[in-house]
Amino acid sequence: MTTAQSKLVKKAIAARKRAEKSEHGASPARWEEADCYAEMAADGWSQRRIAKECGTNQTSVSFFVRAVIRYPISDTRPPFWEAYAEVTGEKTTAEKMVASDQNEWYTPAKYIKAAKKVLGRIDLDPASCPEANKIVKARNIYTSDENGMDQPWFGAVWLNPPYGRLAGQFVQRLVLEYEGEAVESAIALVNSHCTDTDWFQSLWPYPLCFTDHRIDFNSGGREKKTTSTHGSVFAYLGDDVAAFKLNFETFGPIVRRL
Numbered sequence: 001m002t003t004a005q006s007k008l009v010k011k012a013i014a015a016r017k018r019a020e021k022s023e024h025g026a027s028p029a030r031w032e033e034a035d036c037y038a039e040m041a042a043d044g045w046s047q048r049r050i051a052k053e054c055g056t057n058q059t060s061v062s063f064f065v066r067a068v069i070r071y072p073i074s075d076t077r078p079p080f081w082e083a084y085a086e087v088t089g090e091k092t093t094a095e096k097m098v099a100s101d102q103n104e105w106y107t108p109a110k111y112i113k114a115a116k117k118v119l120g121r122i123d124l125d126p127a128s129c130p131e132a133n134k135i136v137k138a139r140n141i142y143t144s145d146e147n148g149m150d151q152p153w154f155g156a157v158w159l160n161p162p163y164g165r166l167a168g169q170f171v172q173r174l175v176l177e178y179e180g181e182a183v184e185s186a187i188a189l190v191n192s193h194c195t196d197t198d199w200f201q202s203l204w205p206y207p208l209c210f211t212d213h214r215i216d217f218n219s220g221g222r223e224k225k226t227t228s229t230h231g232s233v234f235a236y237l238g239d240d241v242a243a244f245k246l247n248f249e250t251f252g253p254i255v256r257r258l
Contacts, residue, residue: 001053005043012036012054030080034064041065057196063087106132107160107189108216111234114247115158115187118240123155123184127162127170153177157186167191168199171235175202178237185238189215192231204257207241209234212252 001009015033040050047065051058066087071077112135116122125133126148128141136158142148144162149169157177161170167190177183192210194200211231234251236244245254 005040005045008036008039009053012040016054016056028080030064030084031068031074031077034068034080037061038065038068056198059196106135109135111189111215111251112136112158114251115234117247118236118238118243119156119158119185119187121156122158124153124157125159126151126153126157126173127159149173153183155184157183159186159188161188161190167194168197172199172202174237183237185240186236187244188235188237190233190235192233195233203233203235207236207244207254207256209236209244209248209254210252 012033015029015036018029037050037054040053041047045053047058047061050061054061063084067080067083070087071083077083112122122136122138123140125136125138125141128136128138129143130141133141138158139155142151153173154177157174159170159174161167171188171190174183174186174188178186188203190200190203210233213231215232231252234248236248238244241256248254
């Protein structure tokens with residue numbers, strides 16, 4: 001690796017870290033990261049090598065490079081995640097929700113009921129709103145205005161994070177708080193399409209329920225058919241694995257890393 005190539009790798013990694021710390025719709029750091037990958041590819045690097053050197057996954061590298069190819073002129077670029085959705089060829093319900101700033105999508109009651117049987121109670125939902133909490137009935141919630149990432153987490157937690165670019169930040173925070181013993185137990189609901197992401201790797205040590213169906217989330221009291229091509233995953237962080245298996249195996253197979 002030449003000195004220039006080494007600098008480019010460091011630049012890409014730094015851009016990704018900046019984006020992960022303060023992700024937002026425009027995502028200039030993501031575009032910078034994508035430009036670095038595209039430059040490496042133009043220099044003859046394979047996507048596998050780019051992913052390895054930059055500490056990411058090959059799928060992301062592929063889509064990031066395709067976003068740059070589609071929008072080569074920086075002044076004419078849309079917000080990064082809009083471009084990303086275009087090149088992936090799909091927008092799930094959750095991604096549409098993020099792109100349109102529509103956050104009123106709620107977990108159906110039967111899954112919340114199962115979570116309460118495992119957790120015993122829900123002390124905190126750190127990514128919620130008053131309407132969603134009519135179903136969850138958490139003792140405490142943080143709304144988007146309060147920004148749950150800036151607040152203390154505690155007790156028994158239910159987490160259905162903002163999907164798309166913010167999901168990883170919420171999940172990583174949950175794992176850190178649980179391992180640091182601030183959170184007593186938790187169940188998180190995430191998209192099964194994210195298993196190759198860096199943040200999902202932190203969930204593999206815990207029991208996971210991969211749904212055998214697509215969850216039809218609620219919106220404004222009405223159940224909506226999801227446009228997602230993927231199922232969901234419930235992750236359990238806690239000591240009562242038997243209770244998690246008993247109450248969630250009806251939704252799909254329970255797996256755990258050996």
